[in-house]
Amino acid sequence: MKTIDYTIRLEKKEDYKEVENLVREAFWNVYRPGCSEHFVIHVLRDDPAFVKELDFVMEKDGVLIGQNMFMRTVINADDGRVIPVLTMGPIGITPELKRRGYGKKLLDHCLDKAAVIGFGAVLFEGNIGFYGHSGFDYARNFGIRYHNLPDGADDSFFLCKELIPGYLDGITGIYQTPQGYYVDDADVEKFDKDFPPKEKLRLPGQIFD
Numbered sequence: 001m002k003t004i005d006y007t008i009r010l011e012k013k014e015d016y017k018e019v020e021n022l023v024r025e026a027f028w029n030v031y032r033p034g035c036s037e038h039f040v041i042h043v044l045r046d047d048p049a050f051v052k053e054l055d056f057v058m059e060k061d062g063v064l065i066g067q068n069m070f071m072r073t074v075i076n077a078d079d080g081r082v083i084p085v086l087t088m089g090p091i092g093i094t095p096e097l098k099r100r101g102y103g104k105k106l107l108d109h110c111l112d113k114a115a116v117i118g119f120g121a122v123l124f125e126g127n128i129g130f131y132g133h134s135g136f137d138y139a140r141n142f143g144i145r146y147h148n149l150p151d152g153a154d155d156s157f158f159l160c161k162e163l164i165p166g167y168l169d170g171i172t173g174i175y176q177t178p179q180g181y182y183v184d185d186a187d188v189e190k191f192d193k194d195f196p197p198k199e200k201l202r203l204p205g206q207i208f209d
Helices: 013-027 037-044 102-117 128-134 185-192
Strands: 007-010 056-060 063-068 070-077 082-088 121-125 144-146 158-162 173-175
Touching: 007 102, 013 037, 013 063, 037 185, 056 102, 063 102, 070 121, 102 128, 128 158, 144 158
Parallel strands: 082 121, 144 173
Antiparallel strands: 007 056, 056 063, 070 082, 070 173, 121 158
16 A cells, blocks of 8 residues: 655645746756746736636645646637637656656646536647656547647647546637747746756757757
């Protein structure tokens, strides 16, 4: 029998700075030199699309080790309907505890809560190698296309999970990323000055300059 050595709860206002630093540590030099994710979550908390009841943190021994958040967005269906869905993230685990199962535990908890609330589906950008273990599939298999992606372009990053079985049956259309995720590099740089200095490195596997 495995012992549960963590707790998952809603984020509190007094957690904000600690969570932002956790996210900064988790994403630093991963997708680009430095990162913007800590500023993104700072911005998203004030976005009307932010889902406060799905804003979770994970604790171990009284210390924050992970976080995840969700945003409301839509699919513009080809038949003219507007289909409400969720998008997710950034989701992060403190670097020293990555690849130890905490990320999946946090993710599955969040998805269960979203389903209980009544949300129908989650679409976002991620790695099928990890998120497939929690029931995500390529969004193309649901007939959903990523906005502004040219025909024939690689869409393997675009994932989907139905929280209500059959929620996307008979629907094809285009997913829209909430505008709050798009932040200005200059604003990121200004925000980052409030954190301890860290070296930006250009590393293999990064997908942004």
